Amino acid sequence: MDQDPFFRTLRAGGHRLTQARMAVIAALRKASAPLSAAEILASCLAAGARIDRATAYRELEFLASSGIALPVRLEGRSLRYEISDRGHHHHAVCLKCENIQEVKADAALEAAETRVAKRVGFTVLRHAFELFGLCKKCR
């Protein structure tokens, strides 16, 4: 536990390793796609942790501010979170099976973005790029 980089970060920041916190981190780690607060709560409860809805929301917000969880807002869906140690990527959402697939970032795409931003005089702090359609299996 003490060799876990996230746990070390938290302790270094003076934060406690509570049951709720560890349960939420575990739920995020276990997930293969971004999860909503409700799903994370369910996952924690299923794993035996007795945590409250409000705590789940607060914990996710806290983990996001600590850089451990990454908020993922995909259009039409409620806010989701994923664990932050998977590198920069985008998401492809299948409109049929509802699955969310990770898509590795593409250098040309990022370059195009930078150029577009410069053209309109906009300082980009963050961007969203998402695909909606049919995954390999569903098309």
Place this chain on the structure above:
Amino acid sequence: MDQDPFFRTLRAGGHRLTQARMAVIAALRKASAPLSAAEILASCLAAGARIDRATAYRELEFLASSGIALPVRLEGRSLRYEISDRGHHHHAVCLKCENIQEVKADAALEAAETRVAKRVGFTVLRHAFELFGLCKKCR
């Protein structure tokens, strides 16, 4: 009124030109940035149309399904709509002044998207590309 392309489309589809419908279309036309249902409702009421909240929501959904309104889902904000006759574009959201700016689509960007999608075997039906940061005035 009868020469308005949207009105012609609606009539051709057997739909009625009701007060609410025309008020919502007028509100969308008047807007310079995507509006939320609440803002559209307010705009209609301010213009003297007495329409209900539920009607505003239903009308926007209907106009979207008719291709007259375009749903715009920007992360962290509620669903917005814009009029559909302005050509394909993306949005840049200023995190300081909250303004939403239109950004013309970029060919290189779209090309990169196509390539990325092909790589992961995904059939893209729709995509979202948004910038978040500081606009010219705010940076």
Place this chain on the structure above:
DNA sequence: TTGACAGTGCGACTAAGTCGCATTAATCTT
């Protein structure tokens, strides 16, 4: 082992959106 206080549970609240159903009004027909 205990004191301090970060974090929690509870419950009440808000915002955004949905839905069923009786009624109204836009359009068609004559």
Place this chain on the structure above:
DNA sequence: AAGATTAATGCGACTTAGTCGCACTGTCAA
């Protein structure tokens, strides 16, 4: 111009996602 037809509306109750204040509790450093 007066009905008849039925799309669209208003009302109100409901749902879902998320927030907040406050008293309590569990974590951890001393």
